[in-house]
Amino acid sequence: MNLYYFLGHLGPIRIGLFLVALVCSMPARASSYDAPLPPQLSSDPDLCAYAPCREVMPGADSFSPRQGHPSYVEAYRQAGATRQLFGYVFLSTDIVDIPAYSGKPVVTLLGMNTKGVITGVRILKHSEPILLIGIPEGELTRFIEQYVGKFAGAKVEIGKSQADEGQIGLDAISGATVTVITENQVIMRCAYAIARQVGIIETVSRPAARFTPQTDLRDWNALIDEGSVQHLTVRPSELGVASTGEPYIDMHFGYLNAPAVGRSILGDPDWTRLMAELKPGEHAFFIIANGTASFKGSGFVRGGIFDRIQITQEPDTYTFRDTDYQNLYSIAAAGAPAYRESGIFILRSKAFAASYPWRLRFLANKIDPQTRTKTFASFEREYWLPGRYLDGGRPVVHTPEPTSLHVWKMKWLEIALLLLLFAATATVYALRDRLVRRATRKNKNWVSIPKYVTWTLSIVFVGFYGLAQPSITQVLTWLHSLVFNWRWELFLSDPLIFVFWWFIFITVLIWGRGLFCGWLCPYGSLAELSFKIAGALGLKRFQFHLPMPWHNRLRWLKYGVFATLVAVSFYSMGIAEQMAEVEPFKSTFLVGGVWKRAWPFVLYWGLLFTVGLFIERPFCKYLCPLGAGLAVPGTFRFYGLKRKAECSDCHACQKGCGSLAIDDAGVIDRRECLLCMECQILYYDDHTCPPLSQERRRRSKAGLPMTPIAADGYYIPIKPVGADQRE
Amino acid sequence: MHEMNQPAPILPPFAQEKRLLQRLGYEVWDHLWPWSRHGFERQRFIVALSLGVGAVVSVVWLLAAAGRIGANAMIAWWVGWSVFEVLVRRQSKPYVKEGPWWGTQYRRADLADTICYVAFKNLLIGIALFLAMRYFGALDFLQGLPELKWLYI
Numbered sequence: 001m002n003l004y005y006f007l008g009h010l011g012p013i014r015i016g017l018f019l020v021a022l023v024c025s026m027p028a029r030a031s032s033y034d035a036p037l038p039p040q041l042s043s044d045p046d047l048c049a050y051a052p053c054r055e056v057m058p059g060a061d062s063f064s065p066r067q068g069h070p071s072y073v074e075a076y077r078q079a080g081a082t083r084q085l086f087g088y089v090f091l092s093t094d095i096v097d098i099p100a101y102s103g104k105p106v107v108t109l110l111g112m113n114t115k116g117v118i119t120g121v122r123i124l125k126h127s128e129p130i131l132l133i134g135i136p137e138g139e140l141t142r143f144i145e146q147y148v149g150k151f152a153g154a155k156v157e158i159g160k161s162q163a164d165e166g167q168i169g170l171d172a173i174s175g176a177t178v179t180v181i182t183e184n185q186v187i188m189r190c191a192y193a194i195a196r197q198v199g200i201i202e203t204v205s206r207p208a209a210r211f212t213p214q215t216d217l218r219d220w221n222a223l224i225d226e227g228s229v230q231h232l233t234v235r236p237s238e239l240g241v242a243s244t245g246e247p248y249i250d251m252h253f254g255y256l257n258a259p260a261v262g263r264s265i266l267g268d269p270d271w272t273r274l275m276a277e278l279k280p281g282e283h284a285f286f287i288i289a290n291g292t293a294s295f296k297g298s299g300f301v302r303g304g305i306f307d308r309i310q311i312t313q314e315p316d317t318y319t320f321r322d323t324d325y326q327n328l329y330s331i332a333a334a335g336a337p338a339y340r341e342s343g344i345f346i347l348r349s350k351a352f353a354a355s356y357p358w359r360l361r362f363l364a365n366k367i368d369p370q371t372r373t374k375t376f377a378s379f380e381r382e383y384w385l386p387g388r389y390l391d392g393g394r395p396v397v398h399t400p401e402p403t404s405l406h407v408w409k410m411k412w413l414e415i416a417l418l419l420l421l422f423a424a425t426a427t428v429y430a431l432r433d434r435l436v437r438r439a440t441r442k443n444k445n446w447v448s449i450p451k452y453v454t455w456t457l458s459i460v461f462v463g464f465y466g467l468a469q470p471s472i473t474q475v476l477t478w479l480h481s482l483v484f485n486w487r488w489e490l491f492l493s494d495p496l497i498f499v500f501w502w503f504i505f506i507t508v509l510i511w512g513r514g515l516f517c518g519w520l521c522p523y524g525s526l527a528e529l530s531f532k533i534a535g536a537l538g539l540k541r542f543q544f545h546l547p548m549p550w551h552n553r554l555r556w557l558k559y560g561v562f563a564t565l566v567a568v569s570f571y572s573m574g575i576a577e578q579m580a581e582v583e584p585f586k587s588t589f590l591v592g593g594v595w596k597r598a599w600p601f602v603l604y605w606g607l608l609f610t611v612g613l614f615i616e617r618p619f620c621k622y623l624c625p626l627g628a629g630l631a632v633p634g635t636f637r638f639y640g641l642k643r644k645a646e647c648s649d650c651h652a653c654q655k656g657c658g659s660l661a662i663d664d665a666g667v668i669d670r671r672e673c674l675l676c677m678e679c680q681i682l683y684y685d686d687h688t689c690p691p692l693s694q695e696r697r698r699r700s701k702a703g704l705p706m707t708p709i710a711a712d713g714y715y716i717p718i719k720p721v722g723a724d725q726r727e
Numbered sequence: 728m729h730e731m732n733q734p735a736p737i738l739p740p741f742a743q744e745k746r747l748l749q750r751l752g753y754e755v756w757d758h759l760w761p762w763s764r765h766g767f768e769r770q771r772f773i774v775a776l777s778l779g780v781g782a783v784v785s786v787v788w789l790l791a792a793a794g795r796i797g798a799n800a801m802i803a804w805w806v807g808w809s810v811f812e813v814l815v816r817r818q819s820k821p822y823v824k825e826g827p828w829w830g831t832q833y834r835r836a837d838l839a840d841t842i843c844y845v846a847f848k849n850l851l852i853g854i855a856l857f858l859a860m861r862y863f864g865a866l867d868f869l870q871g872l873p874e875l876k877w878l879y880i
Contacts, residue, residue, distance in 0.1 A: 633843075635823075635839075635840060636828070636847065638828070
């Protein structure tokens with residue numbers, strides 16, 4: 001039984017199922033990927049009964065219950081008869097709410113000694129698809145081990161160290177840039193927050209605010225308009241709970257020490273009384289709220305702490321105890337809304353400076369709609385007292401650079417080179433008419449050389465160096481973000497991919513998918529280049545095209561793969577990511593060598609590569625879900641390729657088309673065409689294109705001059721002198 | 728450059744409209760309304776069914792936009808509607824635009840063309856709908872409507 005017989009009887013659907021089964025059976029599940037965690041982990045006072053605290057705090061022999069806000073546990077070591085404080089252990093999801101690439105947090109357990117030095121990091125659970133099947137678990141372990149020995153207050157960033165700026169650089173995980181940048185934020189913010197809370201890191205001192213003598217009373221709308229009162233709303237859908245038609249919480253809040261604001265909100269007598277009670281370095285805030293939830297919660301009843309609200313002023317976080325609370329009976333400002341819950345909170349810290357921006361943070365539990373598990377979520381609104389109430393106006397504030405911007409700055413050279421490559425490729429393609437006129441079927445250098453250069457750069461620079469291989473997984477992530485929660489920073493975190501996708505969007509609409517698939521896709525370039533090299537090395541006589549009937553059946557397979565992936569992704573991104581291993585991209589470029597992967601991946605990759613030495617681009621033609629996805633908009637590209645009327649009877653171009661994109665009627669299938677330009681070379685080649693060749697021979701025999709070939713692919717007609725005038 | 732040797736060119740009635748705004752209006756209508764008068768005459772049963780499905784789809788879209796419906800249901804409706812639209816357009820409007828989108832050339836669409844057209848167009852409409860509802864605050868408004876509670880999934 002030969003291969004043809006086997007494929008012919010298998011049929012496209014069965015082949016698809018076979019491949020899906022192969023991919024799904026690949027044994028590469030990472031141990032912390034979507035690992036089931038006990039529900040008590042996030043709430044039980046005995047954190048270490050559910051988490052491996054000793055692994056992140058070696059040497060400790062006992063642990064306290066959870067304490068503090070945000071919570072941590074103390075680690076102890078027995079020294080003789082006494083028990084000594086040895087360090088602190090904390091869970092990232094108790095402290096920060098930073099989703100990673102998957103949109104879900106990386107649940108991380110950290111240990112830190114009493115000097116603020118990180119003693120251990122352990123990832124308990126993540127949902128990062130690239131770490132599921134693309135990158136071995138060992139890479140992740142090696143990455144987080146870099147944090148051991150780092151001080152909680154250090155400036156740690158992904159990338160190179162910069163001694164002059166006091167920045168410690170860490171090695172990233174190739175192919176998982178977004179994940180490691182996010183995890184870096186998680187680890188360092190958590191360590192800082194706990195180190196700050198337990199007093200290892202000193203308070204950042206800012207000059208206290210001096211208020212202007214403004215005392216004019218303002219109504220509610222005026223306070224809202226000028227920003228003296230801010231508004232924070234959390235909807236039930238943001239927490240995964242059923243709606244009742246009301247917001248989950250709908251809060252207005254503001255800073256009361258500023259005389260004009262305080263008097264407007266409380267009225268003159270109450271404000272004067274409140275200010276008289278405050279000591280230097282104490283600050284009063286008011287909150288009023290509606291909604292189904294309470295901003296006070298019930299934690300203050302049991303433990304005396306309001307566990308649903310915090311004030312943050314980077315890098316400090318402040319919580320309130322029951323002794324910091326006063327009743328707020330009414331709002332004096334005219335036009336204030338009715339409210340269900342209210343309160344005044346006193347912040348007792350000289351570190352807080354009202355002249356600088358701060359945030360009110362509302363903490364809640366978010367329920368995963370799929371698993372119904374609870375995770376910590378926080379919602380914030382910034383408040384910055386208007387400059388008219390501050391003596392000297394608002395101070396200059398240096399906001400930290402967004403992580404994505406930092407990455408763009410780090411990779412500016414790569415981005416510039418990539419843009420240059422795109423610009424050059426697009427220019428070459430836009431000038432295709434000039435190039436194909438100079439090329440002939442026997443000498444295609446004018447077209448081949450630019451293509452070979454582009455393929456080589458795409459493989460070496462874009463693929464292996466930049467790891468910027470576009471993939472169907474990015475399309476799925478993009479689709480999901482569009483529907484559920486668009487986050488620009490997610491896409492900006494990987495600048496090369498971001499730039500590449502813009503190029504793809506634009507060129508697919510203008511020229512179809514061929515410029516990307518045929519010229520710039522790193523894997524496609526590798527497949528085509530290896531096919532050409534194999535031919536040059538003597539395998540040409542074994543190279544062949546599949547018969548058109550088989551090709552016409554098999555080419556639909558990739559659309560089936562694409563549709564299946566999209567549909568499955570809405571059921572489970574994790575399963576879709578696993579199934580997306582039908583793309584051999586990760587094995588080729590992202591994991592530092594296909595040999596590092598499990599044997600089924602190596603087998604699959606090797607099979608594709610070997611078949612690709614004999615059949616031109618088999619993966620691109622029959623399996624690539626990304627190519628199928630791009631073919632959909634590519635059907636409506638603005639500019640196509642040139643054809644002649646005779647192309648319907650002549651099959652010269654069809655025979656030379658490596659993509660098998662020209663049918664028996666001479667029609668180019670715009671979804672399959674990879675813009676190889678073979679048919680366009682023939683279009684102007686008067687020794688190969690039959691209509692041109694016939695005309696050339698006719699003129700030669702008749703002794704007529706050879707006029708230039710016009711844009712329509714025919715010789716410019718010879719008109720007798722004076723014909724123009726007669727016409 | 729117009730491609731020769733492509734499926735036969737075809738001109739919908741509005742393509743010869745010279746006035747720009749009117750033509751744009753016709754084009755928008757053509758994208759949003761898959762039925763033709765010709766189709767109405769031939770497919771009365773399908774038309775009635777289509778209108779019903781269209782109404783349900785509209786409600787599902789609104790709920791989905793408000794985050795009140797599962798993703799599976801939303802994607803199922805989107806696909807279901809798209810499949811239905813493909814079948815209707817194959818009968819009623821069997822053409823797609825050829826060349827630049829601002830041009831007036833059309834060609835006869837085969838099944839794959841129609842599927843690609845409907846899938847891509849409905850994706851763009853979906854994106855536009857979500858963005859518009861988000862921008863104009865319709866999502867917040869819908870979430871505050873207890874009258875819709877009985878429809879939540």
